[in-house]
Amino acid sequence: MSECQRVAESLAAYVDELLQPDERGRVDRHIAACPSCRRLADDERGGRRLLRHESSKLLAGPLPPGLRRRCEALTRVKDDSLAGLGRFGPWWRVRLVPVLLTAIAMIFTASAFLSLATRRSDAVLAAQLTADHSKCFRLFAPPNGASADAGGIERTLARQYGLNVHVPSSSVEDDIQLLGMRRCLYGDGLVPHLMYRVHGQEMSLFVLSGTERKPDDLVTLGHRSQIWSRNGTTFVLVSPAHGTGLTSAARYVMREAR
């Protein structure tokens, strides 16, 4: 190994002034005699100085609206069981959420045995996605306010999942607001979960790529799951079974998701 290569390996520690005196002296002597290594050291020192000079500004950016509130809510969930979630919602959620979370646990426990069944059974699929729908809205629902950008989500879907999907955007006419996207565990991987609000009610659209199912419409755990496929992708729309004013929004999503 040449002396230049040896010095290159020590350059970070040299610039950070972490070398022992004898080693530092060796590098000092080399760069005094070697213009190219001196230039590397100078440039590295310059990049370091700029970053450290600006570090407080780089770290200080404001948090997105709602992120702190959501994280604070997470800290109030006791241990890693999610049973404490009920205390943040109305009475029916106090009862419903533990039931749903029990359903999640049962589904995941049985997933090894049910993976084949999940692929075949719409009921199992609907139950799992309904549980994810409830969990995500309890833990990660964005605050009321700005709508998410459908185009930005489409780009994320393309980048992270290789999916070329048209995401239904917020629509004033259909009184539906796109809140954002989460990733949810399903089968062996993660699936995109698009979150909507319709007349104050929660609606989810799950996108399962590379799979086709026959259309289905069923009620599980108090929620309606509408299943359809288009161009090799299966969509599952989950909404409250006894919600009001959801029909128009559901039709809009089913028409636009493609």
Next chain:
Amino acid sequence: MFRRRQPADADAFGAEVLRHLEPLFATALRLTRNRPDAEDLVQDTVVKALRFAHQFERGTNLRAWLSTILHNTWRNRLRDGGRDAATIDVDSARLEEIETADGSAATDTPEQLLLRNTLDADLRAALDELPDVFRQAVWLRDVEEFSYAEIARMVDVPIGTVMSRISRGRRMLLDHLRKARERDGAKMSMPSTA
């Protein structure tokens, strides 16, 4: 070695975690380069930190521990998405070009760059231009000021690799800034050394 978190400690631990949200989000933003993904990454990090709070060793650096969770989560996501955090974006030819440039076309000193009113924005843009592994290394070292050993644990590579990435990353960053200044038509003929 690890002590299970007692219920009485839970609120205090959660509050401590929340104190680190801003730097966590800033780091997530530099990793993901888009706000929705960064937000998602921070939330997942908080969920995991709370779930595995009993594994946090009291008296050690909570910020480093959270940062390790954040980087692990991001690495897993890249892997799930078919990308490899250890190799992505590393364009050897481009690196070679940067390493062998004689600098005759871009000669601003760090001091000149520091005088720019727009340095903050330029620096963010230059950071975002760096290949992932170099951006990660210089960010953790020079912005968050973690030790080489802490960074090695976070990104799961040997310390020698961390040091090499820091060196290259710093030089590439300066190079990007100089080129950005040149593109702005504000190039000055000054010595390149600090």
